[in-house]
Amino acid sequence: NKQGRRQSTISLSTGSGEPISLSMPASGERRLAFMDLLLKHHINGGELSEEDIREEVDTFMFEGHDTTAMAMSWIIYLLGHNMEVQDRLALEVDSLFDDLHSEMRNESNSSSTTEITLDAIKQLKYLDCVVKEGLRLCPSVPLIGRSATEDMTISGHVVPAGTVIYCFIYQLHRDPEIFPDPEVFNPDRFLPENSGGRHPFAFVPFSAGPRNCIGQKFALAELKIVLARLIRHYRFVSLDQP
Structure with a gap:
């Protein structure tokens, strides 16, 4: 109407x-x-202007939805190929929410539904590692561009001011000196004891610096909440398994 x-x-x-x-x-x-x-x-x-609105719509559709959906798809794909990781993740998720459910029932003396909240998600340390490893192997944005603000020399090559420089995140995340066996899906890389001395720009699925992705925290929270809900109720098996 x-x-x-x-x-x-x-x-x-x-x-x-x-x-x-x-x-x-x-x-x-x-x-x-x-x-x-x-x-x-x-x-x-x-x-x-009309162009301003088009750009805002593109931001919400592609930066705010498409990238998160792609990340979710790839992480589920990787879990389907690595059942030991999926089982370990399911154990963590089930243990946390079973404990929370028991606490809620004891407090209310009635059956309660455990909600997956941000506070609960913060306790899922292995889930955080799984998401980061998925974004390392399959970054939703495989490259980013920056414009040089001044003349500079990189590895003996002069780069004039105004030159657009692209950072290939997909390849950066596969540096064997930083990530041994880079093609292997191994969430343990992001455990505190394994990532403490890593360069802060070695892992940049959301870019880095003052112009990094403003939706990073929201995207990570969304990924973790949906994955926790899925792993709580389902198991994923790849049809490509031999």
């Missing part, structure tokens, strides 16, 4: 090239969603 809605002039291109018509609800109709707020700033005063 389009009654009471004002149509915007913005169209977003899809993969097929077809435009998507967007509209904004009339004032007071309902609480504004994020897209509504973007449209409001475009229609009322033009603070955001």
